[in-house]
Each structure stands twice: as structure tokens, then as C-alpha cells.
Amino acid sequence: MNGVSRSGYYQWTRRKESERKKRRERLKQQISRIFLESRRLYGSPKIAQVLRQQGMRVSEKTVARIMQELGLKSRTVRKYKATTNSRHNLPVHDNVLNQQFTAQAPNQVWMADITYVPTDEGWLYVASVMDLYTRKIVGWHADERMTKELVLQALDQAYSRQRPKGKVLHHSDRGSQYASHEYQQRLLKYGMKGSMSRKGNCYDNACIESFHSILKKELVYLEKFKTHKEAQSKIFEYIEFFYNRKRVHSAIGYLTPIQCEQMYDYVA
Numbered sequence: 001m002n003g004v005s006r007s008g009y010y011q012w013t014r015r016k017e018s019e020r021k022k023r024r025e026r027l028k029q030q031i032s033r034i035f036l037e038s039r040r041l042y043g044s045p046k047i048a049q050v051l052r053q054q055g056m057r058v059s060e061k062t063v064a065r066i067m068q069e070l071g072l073k074s075r076t077v078r079k080y081k082a083t084t085n086s087r088h089n090l091p092v093h094d095n096v097l098n099q100q101f102t103a104q105a106p107n108q109v110w111m112a113d114i115t116y117v118p119t120d121e122g123w124l125y126v127a128s129v130m131d132l133y134t135r136k137i138v139g140w141h142a143d144e145r146m147t148k149e150l151v152l153q154a155l156d157q158a159y160s161r162q163r164p165k166g167k168v169l170h171h172s173d174r175g176s177q178y179a180s181h182e183y184q185q186r187l188l189k190y191g192m193k194g195s196m197s198r199k200g201n202c203y204d205n206a207c208i209e210s211f212h213s214i215l216k217k218e219l220v221y222l223e224k225f226k227t228h229k230e231a232q233s234k235i236f237e238y239i240e241f242f243y244n245r246k247r248v249h250s251a252i253g254y255l256t257p258i259q260c261e262q263m264y265d266y267v268a
Contacts, residue, residue, distance in 0.1 A: 027051075027058065028066055035072045039242060041218045043067075043074040049254040075222055097171040097195045103133035106261055107164035110138065110192075112154065112172040113205055114146060115212035117235070119225040126215075126235060127154040127177075130208045131162070133264070135249050136257035137211065137239050138162050142232045148180040155183070159190050171195040173205050215243075 034047050042050075044064035051058050067073070103109045109132035117124040125146040129139040139158025143150045155170075170192045172178040178196070187194055197205045219238045225231035248254045255263065 024066075027056070027062075028070060030054075030056070031063060031066050032070060032072065035067070037246065039218065040072075040075050041247075046248055046250075046254070049250075050248060053254065097169060103131075106131055106133045106136075106264055107162055107166065107168055108133060109169045109171065110158065111205060111208040112151065112170065112178065113208040113212060114151065114175065114177065115215065116146075117142075117220050117225065117231050119228055119231045121226075121228050124225075124228045124231045125150055126212075127151045128208060128211060128239075129154050129158040130211055131257075131261075132207060134257045134260040135207070135211075135252055136244050136261055140235075140239060142228075142235060144228055146177065148177045148182050151177045151183060152186060155186055155190075164190075168192045169195055171197070171205065173197045211243075215239075 030051060031047055034050050035042055038046070044060050044067055047067070048058060048060040048063045051063070097109065097111075110129050111132060112127065112129045114125055114127045117126060122144065123146075124142050124144060126140060126142045127150045128137055130136065131138050138161055139154045139156070141150055141153035141157065143153075168190070170187055172195075174196050177183065184194065215235070215238065219234060223231075223234060225234065244257050246256055248256055249260075252260045
């Protein structure tokens with residue numbers, strides 16, 4: 001065999017086989033670690049992307065096979081229900097955003113929406129504000145009642161945290177909370193331009209509605225909350241410690257929202 005002894009050849013093949021086994025074992029360990037760190041939420045596409053970011057050359061199919069072999073299955077579920085009420089006589093803004101879901105920098109476009117969370121004590125309503133460029137939840141607030149104070153608290157937190165320097169385009173649905181005189185006055189105070197979805201068109205506010213869908217699939221539908229306080233605590237942990245800081249997002253190149261914001265600041 002081209003000057004190679006039979007025993008030498010078999011030793012070489014065994015060594016190569018041993019190296020492949022070791023690599024696969026390391027890959028199994030890394031996949032398990034990433035899966036557990038994602039709160040058992042990531043499927044093979046996201047895990048493959050994280051591995052590539054860490055310098056590993058691996059296909060999504062390989063990751064999927066190993067996950068199946070290890071019994072690792074994403075625990076998300078799907079449900080949906082509409083929330084806000086747009087039947088009112090308050091003034092509304094034009095749809096300035098018009099489904100142009102792109103921004104060139106943080107704090108150019110914010111999207112706002114309300115969702116609900118069931119508990120044994122009744123509904124807990126959650127108002128969120130998302131930055132379109134980073135997909136970061138820049139402000140949020142939870143309360144037992146769906147009022148204009150709920151959305152004002154979320155907006156105030158977002159402004160206090162971000163301190164935007166330019167004019168922010170603020171997009172929401174036509175719900176009475178966002179159309180209220182008090183909310184519109186706050187937008188003026190903060191120097192923001194209003195934009196509202198067309199009546200009955202959920203796609204006009206797709207990015208923030210997508211976040212609320214993720215929040216439901218990755219937290220709410222996997223838990224049973226006894227109290228409003230317990231739900232609020234879990235939502236705080238999910239948004240502040242997992243979603244903004246650890247969860248990679250396909251729309252921003254499989255970075256986390258905080259990484260995306262920091263990368264922009266670093267380059268700028």
C-alpha cells in the first residue's frame with residue numbers, strides 16, 4: 001500500500017476514527033450546553049449558528065441529528081389572541097412606517113404593543129417597546145389593568161433608559177391607550193413622531209407582535225403562574241436577562257440585542 005505497512009495503515013484509520021468520535025462527543029457536549037443555556041428553547045438552526053459563531057464548522061443537519069439522538073427538543077408551543085381595542089373616536093396617526101421594518105441605527109424606530117398573560121388571579125397585561133434596529137426591548141411594564149398608564153410607564157422607561165438624541169419614529173396599533181391624549185402628549189414631550197397601523201392589519205406592527213408571540217411560546221405557555229407578582233417576576237427575568245442579553249436573533253445576524261447595540265456603538 002504505497003510503502004505503508006498494513007498495521008500502520010490500520011493504526012492510522014483507528015486514530016482517525018478515534019478523533020472523529022472525540023470531536024462528535026465534544027460537539028454533543030457543546031450542543032447540550034447551548035440548548036440548556038437557551039432554557040431548552042433553541043432548535044437546530046439557532047444552535048448551529050451559535051456553534052459557527054464559536055468557530056465550529058458544522059451543518060444544521062448534523063446538529064439536528066445529534067439533538068434527536070440526545071432527545072433534545074425545543075419546548076416552544078404556539079397560540080395567539082388579539083388584545084387592544086381600536087374602536088374609539090380618538091385621533092390616530094397615519095401609517096408612516098408602512099411595514100418598512102428596517103432602521104439604520106438604534107433609536108430611530110420604536111414599536112409598541114400590549115399583550116396579556118394568564119394567572120390564577122386573572123390577566124396580567126404587558127406593554128412593551130422594541131427598538132427596530134437592535135430588536136432590544138427598551139421599555140416594558142406589567143399591570144393588572146390595560147390602561148393608558150400601562151403604556152405610559154413602558155414608554156417612560158424606554159426614554160429614560162435610551163435617552164435618544166434624534167427624532168424617534170414611534171409605531172403602535174390604534175388602541176385607545178396609544179391614541180389617548182396623555183400618550184400623544186408624552187410623544188410630543190419626548191420629540192417623537194407618531195405612526196399607527198391600519199385598522200385591523202396586524203402585519204403593520206409585525207416585529208413587536210412577533211416578540212410577544214416569542215414571549216408566549218418561550219415562557220408563558222410553558223408555565224402556570226399562581227399570582228400576578230410571580231408572572232411579573234418571571235417576565236422580568238426573561239426580558240432583562242435572557243431575551244435582551246442571551247437570546248440570539250436571526251434578523252440581526254444571530255447576535256443578541258445587547259450585542260447588536262454594543263457593536264453599533266463600537267463601530268460608530
